[in-house]
Amino acid sequence: MTTLDSPPTATSYRIAVNVDTSYVEDQSDPRDNRYVFSYTITIRNEGEVPARLLTRHWVITDANGKVQEVRGDGVVGEQPHLQPGQGFRYSSGAILETPVGAMYGSYQMLADDGRRFDAPIAPFTLAIPGSLH
Numbered sequence: 001m002t003t004l005d006s007p008p009t010a011t012s013y014r015i016a017v018n019v020d021t022s023y024v025e026d027q028s029d030p031r032d033n034r035y036v037f038s039y040t041i042t043i044r045n046e047g048e049v050p051a052r053l054l055t056r057h058w059v060i061t062d063a064n065g066k067v068q069e070v071r072g073d074g075v076v077g078e079q080p081h082l083q084p085g086q087g088f089r090y091s092s093g094a095i096l097e098t099p100v101g102a103m104y105g106s107y108q109m110l111a112d113d114g115r116r117f118d119a120p121i122a123p124f125t126l127a128i129p130g131s132l133h
Contacts, residue, residue: 013111014047015082015119023128024093033097037126040091041075043107043119045082050112052081053088053119058105063098075107099128 020040027036045051058070073079080088094103104123110116 012048013051013109013115013117014045015051015107015109016044016046017107017119017121018042018044019121019124021124021126023126025128028128030099035096035099035101035126035128036093037096037101038091038093039103039124039126040089041121042087042089043080043082044087045084047111048084049115050081050083051109051117052112053079053107054110054116055108056105057108058103058121060094060096060101060103062096062101066097070105094126096126099131101126 018041022038024036024038028034043053053074055071055073056075058068060068060070076090076092078088078090082088094101102123102125103121105121107119107121108116109119
C-alpha cells in the first residue's frame with residue numbers, strides 16, 4: 001500500500017522580510033545630490049520547508065522618478081539556507097540623488113523539496129530625517 005504525500009500548502013513556503021532604514025549623513029553630500037541610506041534586512045523562514053535564498057531583485061526609485069534595478073546572486077555574498085523558524089540578518093545600502101526614495105523587490109528561494117518560490121519585499125521608504133511629515 002502506498003500513501004500519497006499531501007500537497008504543499010500556502011504555509012509551507014513563507015519567508016517574512018523586515019526592514020530597518022537609516023540615513024548615513026557622514027557619507028552623503030546634498031550639494032552633489034548624493035544621499036546615502038543603509039538598510040538592515042531580517043529574513044525569517046516562517047514556512048514548514050527549509051529554503052535557500054538564491055537571488056535578489058530590487059527596484060529603487062528616487063523622488064525624481066529615476067529607477068534603478070538591481071539583480072544578483074544571494075545577499076552580501078551569501079546564499080543563506082534557512083530552516084523553519086530560522087532567520088538571517090544583513091545590512092546594505094543605496095545611494096540616491098534625492099533626499100527621499102523607495103525600494104521594493106523580492107528574493108528567489110529554493111526549498112529543500114526542489115520548489116522555487118518568491119519572497120516579496122514590500123515597498124519601504126528611504127528618507128532623511130524630517131523630510132516626511
